[in-house]
Amino acid sequence: MTDSQPTADQPTVLPPGEAVLIPTGAAGVVLASAPFEAVVALLRRGITALAAEEDFPRLAIPPVVPRSLVERAGYVKAFPQLLGTVHSFAGSPADWKPLSAHAVEGGGWHSEQRLSDLVLLPAACYPVYAGLAGRELTDPVRFTVEGQCFRQEATSETGRLRSFRMVELVTAGTEEHCLRWRGRWLERVTGWLAEMSLKVEVEVADDPFFGPSRRLFQAAQRVQELKFEMKVPVADGLVQAIASANVHKDHFGEVFGFTSGGAVGHTACTAFGVERIVLALVQAHGPCPSAWPESVVTAITEPS
Secondary structure, eight states: OOTTSOOTTSOOOOOSSOOOEEEOSSTTOEEEOHHHHHHHHHHHHHHHHHHTTSOOOEEEOOSEEEHHHHHHHTHHHHOTTTOOEEEEOOOOHHHHHHHHTTOSTTOOGGGGOEEEEEEEOSOTTHHHHHHTTTOEESSOEEEEEEEEEEOOOSOOOTTOOSEEEEEEEEEEEOHHHHHHHHHHHHHHHHHHHHHTTOOOEEEEOOOOOOSTTHHHHHHHHHHTTOEEEEEEEEETTEEEEEEEEEEOTTHHHHHHTOEETTEEOEEEEEEEEHHHHHHHHHHHHOSOGGGSOHHHHHHHHSOO
8 A cells, every 4th residue: 555545544535636537649548637546546445445355465467478478378369469569679789870860750760679578468367377387276366466458459439448457356276166256256346336326237248359260269258158247338328348257267277287176277357447447437426536425435445
């Protein structure tokens, strides 16, 4: 907890002004106003309170991860259209000399950039599964993670950001544990969002798989009910998923070689789209959080 976040013994005072996202000139990359960030801090308190119901050690996830991790996890095959890669110049000063004149806006200075060993974090939970590699889980494990994620979204509609914050509750264990855990947290988070007076709709969903088999993968995901999304209006006439509850079956256990109960380990996660939740609150209660009903602020920070 930072010094700027109020404790349970301190009153919650939201700064005046509008909770808005400010364009930067790059689609899907925004700045957040001080009132917006104040609501983000409240959401972190609320998610921390939810996580206190179980033992969730907290992990801070960096904005870049090894390229080998997403290759091994299958993300590159499944979602190449969303992945952001990290390139860099590895040449000598002599190699750079003819390129330096092009280091201007719109110039071709990047022609000799090469793919590095890093990619931008696509989902906050991925490093957790890699960290379980080779382990036998005698009991289920749980983590709370937060990361600055990136996805090369094809649209710049409100809430569909390319750079965004994701908080996740993550678990790994047996199939029975993960299914039961996902069901509990789907109900718990849906109830929490409803306490904030948000109009929540829960829908079976699928991921944006890429390639000729995408429809088959999406249909299988829906039939097996692997992904549920909690959808809420985030702007006039626009409903988006602001949270999700997911099971991945034994995919990550197989890929990273961890087991539970004598079988390949299963995983599940509940994900919170931080910016989208704030936008949903603004849509429901107005742009100035300092004017929101105290009952809404209490519902955010103190889940019942």
